[in-house]
Each structure stands twice: as structure tokens, then as C-alpha cells.
Amino acid sequence: MQEIDVNQTILIVVGTELKPEEIDRPLAYFLKSAIESSPLFGNHPFRKCIVISDALYEHDRIIAACPTVAIGGPGVNRAAARMVEKLPVYLSKDNKFYIQLEKGFKDPKISIWGMDRESTREALEMFIANGIMDDFLKSIWP
Numbered sequence: 001m002q003e004i005d006v007n008q009t010i011l012i013v014v015g016t017e018l019k020p021e022e023i024d025r026p027l028a029y030f031l032k033s034a035i036e037s038s039p040l041f042g043n044h045p046f047r048k049c050i051v052i053s054d055a056l057y058e059h060d061r062i063i064a065a066c067p068t069v070a071i072g073g074p075g076v077n078r079a080a081a082r083m084v085e086k087l088p089v090y091l092s093k094d095n096k097f098y099i100q101l102e103k104g105f106k107d108p109k110i111s112i113w114g115m116d117r118e119s120t121r122e123a124l125e126m127f128i129a130n131g132i133m134d135d136f137l138k139s140i141w142p
Contacts, residue, residue, distance in 0.1 A: 004046075004048060004050070004063065004066065005046040005048075006062065006063070006065045006066045007140075008044065008046040008047045008048065008140075008141070009046070009047070009048040009049070009050060009063075009066045009067075010035060010048070010049045010050070010066065010067045010068070010069065010140065011049075011050055011051075011052055011057065011063060011066045011067070011068045011069070012028040012031055012032055012049065012050070012051045012052070012068075012069050012070075012071060013028075013051075013052055013053070013054050013057045013068055013069070013070045013071070013077065013079040013080075014028050014051065014052075014053060014054065014070075014071050014072055014077060015053070015054050015072050015076040015077040015078070015080075016053045016054055016055045017076060019076060020072045020076040020077060023072070023117045023120070024071045024072040024076070024077070024120065025051065027071050027117075027120060027121055027124055028051045028071045029051060030121075030124065031069065031071065031124060031127075031128070031133075032049045032050075032051055034128050034133060035049045035133065035137065036049055038133070038134065038137055040134065040137040040138060040141050041137070041141075042141075044141075047141065054070075054077050054078040054079045054080075055078075057078070057079050058078050058079070067105075067108035067109070067136070067140050068108070068109045068110070069109075069110045069111075069112060069136075070083055070109075070110070070111045070112070070113070071112055071113070071120065071124070072113050072120065073113035073114070073115075073120075074111075074113070077113070079111075080111045080113055083100060083109055083110075083111040084100065084111065086107075086109075087100035087101055087102055087107075087109060087110075087111055088100065088101075088102065088103075090103070090132070091123075091126060091130070091132075093119075093122070093123075093126075095115075096114055096115050096119040096122075097112075097113065097114035097115070097119040097120060097122055097123035097126075098111070098112070098113055098114070098123065099111075099112050099123055099126065099127055099132065100112075101132075101136075104139070105135070105136055105139035105140075108136070108139060108140055110127075110136065112124055112127055
């Protein structure tokens, strides 16, 4: 993996199985594009947003220190499975989707997932549209 600054790099983690690769990876790249389009991303040489698998994330403890967004539920994403019990639910809709994070982003980890592709996408769109993504970015890149 390329050199990364664990304080400047955001990881977007998806599951390694076929279904999350097919369903969640495109959503991860949608989020990556939104982050890289943010004025907060700017033109800083060490700021990166990288989409990786949960297998790599679980294997490399150094990169696991990076601010992280897990896409996909705890049944398909090992990073989300670790976060599901640790992070409070910040936003939920009819038990169809969940955005889990710690207010103030003291631990810069977020889990975004839904019961299916559409609800996961809806959660991701809420994350972006409601300013949660911007608040997350401001907490990482003041």
C-alpha cells in the first residue's frame, strides 16, 4: 500500500465477499467522490480517501488507525461488525438503515449500512445531505 498519513487519510471499508463487493463497493466510491469533491479535501498532498476491503483493514493495524467509514452491515463487513457494538446509532429510519458514530468524532469511526442496497444508499445520501459528512471532515481536517 502507498504511504499514508493516518491523520489525513480516510478509509472507506467494504466487505470482501461477492455480495458486498457488488453492492457496497460502488457506494463506497460514491462516498469517496463526495469526500474528494468537498472544499475541505482541498489540495493537500497527504489527504487521501481510499476504498479498501475489510480483510486488509483487519490485517493492517496501522491503517486501522485512520479515520474510517464502513459501508455495509455487520453481517457482510468485518469492520462494521467491530463497530456495531461500540458506536451508538446516530441516525436510523424504520430499522431499514443505520448511521453509527460517536458525537464529536472522538473516535473517527463511522458505520453506514442498511437492510438492502437501496436502504444503504439512502443512509449514505442522508450522511452526505444532512451535513454529517462535512462535520466528520471538519473533525479530521480542522
